[in-house]
Each structure stands twice: as C-alpha cells, then as structure tokens.
Amino acid sequence: MVDLSIDLGKGLRLANPVMTASGTFGYGLEFADVVDLNRLGAIIVKGTTLNPRQGNPYPRMAETPSGMLNAVGLQNKGVDYFISEIYPKIKDLESPLIVNVSGSQPEDYAEVCRRLSSLERVKAVEINISCPNVKQGGMAFGTTCSGAEKVTSAARESWDRHLIVKLSPNVTDITEIARAVEATGADSVSLVNTFLGMAIDVERRRPVLSTVTGGLSGPCIRPIAVRMVWQTAKSVKIPVIGLGGIMDGRDALEFLMAGASAVEIGTANFVNPSATEDVIDEISEYCNRHGIESLSELRI
Amino acid sequence: MKYLLDFKLSETRPTQAGDAMLVLEPLDKEKGAAALAEARPGQFVNIQVLQSHGTFLRRPISICDADAEQGLLFLYVKDAGAATHCLCNAREGDVFSILLPLGNGFSFDETYSDALLIAGGVGIAPMLLLAKKMNEAGLSPSMLIGAVNKDRLILTEELSSVGNLYISTDDGTSGEKGFVSQHSVLCRDWKHILCCGPLPMMKGIAAIAKERGIDCQVSLENVMACGLGACLCCVEDTADKGNVCVCKEGPVFNINRLKW
Numbered sequence: 001m002v003d004l005s006i007d008l009g010k011g012l013r014l015a016n017p018v019m020t021a022s023g024t025f026g027y028g029l030e031f032a033d034v035v036d037l038n039r040l041g042a043i044i045v046k047g048t049t050l051n052p053r054q055g056n057p058y059p060r061m062a063e064t065p066s067g068m069l070n071a072v073g074l075q076n077k078g079v080d081y082f083i084s085e086i087y088p089k090i091k092d093l094e095s096p097l098i099v100n101v102s103g104s105q106p107e108d109y110a111e112v113c114r115r116l117s118s119l120e121r122v123k124a125v126e127i128n129i130s131c132p133n134v135k136q137g138g139m140a141f142g143t144t145c146s147g148a149e150k151v152t153s154a155a156r157e158s159w160d161r162h163l164i165v166k167l168s169p170n171v172t173d174i175t176e177i178a179r180a181v182e183a184t185g186a187d188s189v190s191l192v193n194t195f196l197g198m199a200i201d202v203e204r205r206r207p208v209l210s211t212v213t214g215g216l217s218g219p220c221i222r223p224i225a226v227r228m229v230w231q232t233a234k235s236v237k238i239p240v241i242g243l244g245g246i247m248d249g250r251d252a253l254e255f256l257m258a259g260a261s262a263v264e265i266g267t268a269n270f271v272n273p274s275a276t277e278d279v280i281d282e283i284s285e286y287c288n289r290h291g292i293e294s295l296s297e298l299r300i
Numbered sequence: 301m302k303y304l305l306d307f308k309l310s311e312t313r314p315t316q317a318g319d320a321m322l323v324l325e326p327l328d329k330e331k332g333a334a335a336l337a338e339a340r341p342g343q344f345v346n347i348q349v350l351q352s353h354g355t356f357l358r359r360p361i362s363i364c365d366a367d368a369e370q371g372l373l374f375l376y377v378k379d380a381g382a383a384t385h386c387l388c389n390a391r392e393g394d395v396f397s398i399l400l401p402l403g404n405g406f407s408f409d410e411t412y413s414d415a416l417l418i419a420g421g422v423g424i425a426p427m428l429l430l431a432k433k434m435n436e437a438g439l440s441p442s443m444l445i446g447a448v449n450k451d452r453l454i455l456t457e458e459l460s461s462v463g464n465l466y467i468s469t470d471d472g473t474s475g476e477k478g479f480v481s482q483h484s485v486l487c488r489d490w491k492h493i494l495c496c497g498p499l500p501m502m503k504g505i506a507a508i509a510k511e512r513g514i515d516c517q518v519s520l521e522n523v524m525a526c527g528l529g530a531c532l533c534c535v536e537d538t539a540d541k542g543n544v545c546v547c548k549e550g551p552v553f554n555i556n557r558l559k560w
Contacts, residue, residue: 026530030548033302034399046530054542061523061533063357068525072532075543218356270357270525271348273304273399 002287003294004280006041006262008239010187012096012124012162014041014262017295018252018280021243021266022047022100022126022166023072025276027086028093034273038094039280041262045086047102047128050112052078056133062199062208067218067245068267069197071211073133074102079112087119096123100166104137106154113159123162127155127186130168130193132215142168142193145180156185164241167191167232169221174228175235182236190241190264191232192225217267219245226258233259247275249282256283256298302399302528303335307373309394315376317452319422320388321364324373324396332371335400339366341430342405342496342519342552345375346527348397352386357525359383360547362426362496363401364455373398376425376454402527403551406430406494406517410437416490417443417463418480418505420497424454426519430494431462440464444483446501450474481505490514506555516555522546 004016019042025031028043037043055075062069077085082099090097099122103109109127116122129142129151141147152165165181167174169192178189194215199208207213225244233240242260246252247268255263268275292298307324315321326332346358365374379388390396405426408415412434419427424445434441441463447453450473459465466485467475476483480497481504495505496519509516524534529548536546538557544550 023532024526024530026528030526030528030530034304046532055532055535057537058535058543059523060535061525061531063355065354066356068356070525070531070533075532075535270531272397273526273528 002284002292004284006295008162008188008261010162012187014096016041016280016283017256017262018276018283019098019241019262019264020044020269020276021264022128024266024269028090031269031273035277040095040276042096042098042123043090043093044098044100044126044264045082046076047074047100047131048076048079048082048112049074049102050079050108052076052081057210059208059210060214062214064197064199064216064218065220067216067220069199069209069214069216070194071133071209071214073211074131074138079115083115083119087121091119091121097121098124098126098164100126100128101155102128102131102138104134106150108137109151110154110158113155117159124164125155125159126164126166126190127151128166128193130166132168132170132194132196132213133211139168139170142177143171145176148177148180149184152181152184152186162187164188164190166193168193169224169228170196175231178232178236182238186238188239188241188261189232189236190243192221192228192244195221195224217245219247219251221245222251222254226254229255229260230258246279247271249279249286252279252283253286253298256295257300259299301334301338302402303331304397304399305332305335306395307332307398309390309392309396310372311392312388312390315454317454319376319378319454322375322377322387322390324375324398325371326373327395329371333368336366336371336373337368339363339401339429340405341433342426343401343403344527344551345373345398345400346402347375347387349383349386351390351394352383355383355386358399358527359387360402360521360524360527362519363429364425365429365432376422378422399527403547404549406519406552408434408437408492408494410439412439412492414490415441415492415494416485417441418493418495418497419443420446420480420501421452422454423497423519424459426496428455428458428462431459435462442466442485444468444480444485446480446497479504481508493517495519503560506558506560509555517552518555518558519552520546520550
C-alpha cells in the first residue's frame with residue numbers, strides 16, 4: 001500500500017496530498033453530506049479578511065468552455081465571525097484546517113494572522129496575494145516582488161506556524177515572485193490562483209460579470225498551471241502546492257509529477273461535489289497499480 | 301440531508317409546449333427513496349449533463365414532483381440551451397448524477413386556505429409538488445398560471461386534479477387574456493401568494509402583494525454553480541443580510557427580504 005502522507009514542514013502534516021481550494025468548499029460544512037471531511041489532506045476555508053465584506057454585485061459568474069469566471073470579491077463575514085461561529089463547528093475534524101487570509105494592506109494580513117493564532121487546530125494560513133476581484137490589495141500584492149515581500153513579511157511576523165503564500169499566475173515570471181516570498185519567510189507556495197478573464201453577452205452587448213473582468217478557473221487553465229508549477233518547483237526549495245483545473249486523480253498526478261508536493265481541488269467541487277475523495281482514491285489506485293510506495297517517487 | 305446520487309432516465313414524456321418531463325429512477329433505491337422523501341416543494345436539484353459537450357457546470361432544475369413510494373423524480377425541463385436540449389433529448393437508460401434536494405422551498409401550514417399559487421412559463425413546474433403537499437396538509441390550493449399562449453401552458457391536467465386552476469394567456473387563447481397580474485382572481489381577498497415565474501412577472505406580483513399587504517413568497521433562479529452555498533456566485537442582495545446565496549437561503553424568499 002502506498003503511503004500518501006506528506007510533511008510540508010513547520011507542523012503541517014497531511015494524511016494525503018489532497019486539499020480543498022479556498023472559496024470552493026465553503027467551510028467544509030457545506031459538503032458534509034456528500035464528502036467525508038475527515039478524509040481530506042486539509043481543508044482550506046474560504047478567504048477571510050479583517051472586516052466583513054459583501055463582495056461584488058451579482059452577476060458574479062460566467063460559465064466558459066471547460067471552466068468558469070468568477071467575481072465573488074472575497075465575500076466573508078470577517079475573522080472574528082470565523083473565530084466565534086465557524087471554528088467551533090469544524091475544530092474537531094481530523095483533517096488539518098488552513099485559513100486563507102486576504103486583505104487590502106499588509107497590516108490587515110498581519111492582524112488576521114494574529115487573531116487566528118489562538119486557534120490551535122488552524123495548522124497553517126494561506127496568504128492570498130492573488131485575488132483578481134478586489135479593487136484594493138489582492139492581486140496587486142501578488143504581481144510585484146516588492147508587494148509580495150511586504151505582505152509575506154507582515155504575515156510572517158504575526159504567524160509562527162506554517163505559512164503558505166498563494167501566487168497569482170497573472171505575471172510574466174511566477175518564479176520571481178515565488179523566490180521573493182521564499183526569501184521573506186514563506187514555508188510553501190500554492191499556485192495558481194485564477195487567471196484574469198472576461199466574457200461578453202453578445203446578445204446584450206454587455207460584459208457578463210458586474211465587475212467586467214473576473215478570475216478564470218477549471219480545466220481550461222490546467223496546462224498553464226502545470227507549466228507554472230513545473231517552473232516554480234525547480235526555482236524554490238520550499239514545497240510547492242499545485243492547483244488549477246484539477247478534476248480527477250489523473251489531473252492531480254500531473255501536478256505531483258510536475259513537482260508539486262500536494263494539490264488543491266477547487267472548481268471541480270462545483271461539478272463533482274465528491275471530487276476531493278475521488279481524487280484521493282484515484283491517486284492511491286494509480287500508485288498501487290504502478291508499485292509506487294511514496295509520493296516523492298512520482299516527480300519526473 | 302443532501303444526496304449525490306445517480307438516476308436513470310426511465311421515461312421522457314413529451315409535453316404540449318415542446319419541452320420534456322423527465323421521469324428518473326435512482327440506481328440506489330434506498331438512498332433514492334430517502335432523498336425523494338425529503339424533497340420539499342420549491343427545492344431544486346443540480347444535475348450534471350455530461351452528454352452536453354461544452355456544458356461545464358451542473359444545471360439547477362426545480363423539483364416538479366417527487367414520489368418516494370414509487371422511487372421516481374420528475375423534472376420538467378424547458379429546452380432553452382445546450383444542456384437542457386440534451387436533457388430533453390436524452391435516451392431512456394441514460395444515467396445522470398444528481399445532487400438533491402437543495403435549498404429552501406415554499407413555506408406553508410394548514411392555515412394557508414387563503415393562499416394563491418401564481419406561476420408562469422416553466423415556473424409552473426414546482427407548483428405541482430407544492431399543490432400536492434398542500435393537499436396532504438388538507439388544503440385545496442387555488443392556482444393561477446400564465447403563458448404566452450395556450451400551447452405554452454404546461455401541467456394543466458395535473459394541476460387541475462389537485463386544486464382550482466385559473467389561467468391567463470397573453471393572447472387570450474386560453475383563460476383570461478393578459479398577464480397573470482391582470483387576472484380577475486387576484487382581486488379576491490388572498491392572505492398568501494406563493495409565486496414562481498419569470499423575474500418581471502414575479503416583480504409585478506410582488507408589487508401588487510406589497511400594495512395590498514398580502515404575504516408573498518417568490519422563487520428566484522439566479523445563475524449558480526455549486527448549489528450548496530460554497531461558491532457564492534448566485535447571491536441576492538437582501539434587506540436583512542446583504543448578499544446571500546439563493547441556492548442555500550432560497551431559492552424561495554419572502555418579498556419582505558428582497559430589495560424589490
């Protein structure tokens with residue numbers, strides 16, 4: 001039997017490499033009827049900010065060929081709501097919890113991390129410097145090395161457990177940003193967040209999304225994401241977490257072979273609500289079929 | 301409880317309007333019966349249409365009828381796009397992954413004897429289960445349905461058997477001529493309105509209900525992805541809580557909550 005466990009360092013040990021991508025799995029509870037939440041490598045909960053956010057106006061979503069555009073805009077009830085109302089409901093799950101953190105200035109990220117520090121079961125934060133759907137902060141931090149460094153070091157100062165930085169693909173060279181956050185204290189990087197895209201309703205001659213542009217996700221972005229994971233894994237020493245259009249075990253294996261130590265399942269959760277468990281089973285079946293005993297053997 | 305189950309298409313009943321009534325059987329009879337027994341009127345399913353190339357997301361379809369004893373799910377599908385076209389033309393034996401039952405449906409209790417169900421177009425579909433459940437609660441609901449013309453009216457026979465049916469058509473080919481909002485039956489002293497149909501129709505009915513102080517529920521159909529309240533795509537800006545997911549807090553809302 002293959003050992004699917006993976007140690008990403010600084011206390012973040014996963015029973016298997018399959019995590020949920022932030023913003024696609026709610027707080028896990030939304031999927032409790034159809035997924036065994038205790039089986040997941042980790043649950044990364046939706047983007048959390050210092051203050052509550054209403055997000056962008058409807059319409060926020062456009063279906064596209066092999067994917068979708070979203071412009072949710074980090075709607076959430078704020079970190080204090082998460083601590084008082086959500087955490088008590090999920091803290092006893094066996095899967096480690098990871099909170100995705102977003103903000104409009106570096107101090108916001110630091111403050112959210114500081115408040116989360118009291119939650120023992122939150123084994124890591126994922127610093128989101130790559131949301132394309134907010135006017136301030138978000139992707140603006142993730143598209144320059146200096147912006148990425150500022151946020152990473154601010155979060156690092158108030159968070160001593162595992163710190164993941166989620167990178168934007170909307171850059172010329174993602175490896176530069178990855179190296180910058182590695183040098184500033186990131187324990188791992190996750191990539192890729194969504195690609196900036198746009199859809200037009202030709203009958204109405206208007207953009208589909210209220211925000212005009214949005215983030216493209218789904219299998220349409222997968223080959224680009226695999227390429228970026230491949231390049232990044234060769235450029236940094238810290239673990240790389242791969243995501244971008246993984247629909248099944250085969251897709252996840254592509255990322256693991258490209259150099260990812262773990263993966264996140266995002267948009268697939270909308271299409272197949274049990275995608276996360278299916279991916280775990282399919283990776284396991286593949287490894288058994290090929291006589292692979294450890295995930296590290298997968299890397300090409 | 302929500303279920304993710306495979307259903308086999310056992311029959312497609314052609315309808316007068318050129319759409320299709322899908323009769324689906326769960327492959328897992330036991331879980332299927334449990335899911336169907338939990339289905340409430342106004343709830344919906346999220347169905348995967350793998351047969352439709354280019355259709356990436358599931359499609360939310362309201363539950364027209366759910367028979368737990370016979371183990372049958374009835375979905376009324378309007379042939380409106382690539383995915384629904386595939387559903388309307390699916391072959392007997394085709395299997396579909398269905399997530400159900402989703403959302404919060406219509407609310408009523410045994411005191412709703414002065415309730416009028418109003419529906420238009422494909423919005424008539426969920427009224428069948430609603431009327432049947434009201435029958436089970438000892439009520440004989442009054443229903444007002446509307447369509448462009450008599451050929452677009454759906455489920456008239458089925459609805460007539462479970463309550464009093466009033467009809468309006470835009471061209472007067474059946475029932476009263478005009479929109480449902482202009483029908484004479486609306487002038488009676490209703491205490492509740494339960495409504496499902498095109499947005500302009502529901503807004504018109506909501507305006508009448510507000511003016512006359514009638515309690516009114518409407519069923520929204522904002523574009524959605526997950527159906528579980530996770531993707532936050534289908535939000536409606538409510539008066540009490542701001543943006544909420546139509547799939548989870550709705551699709552049925554009391555108009556008091558809406559900024560209409």
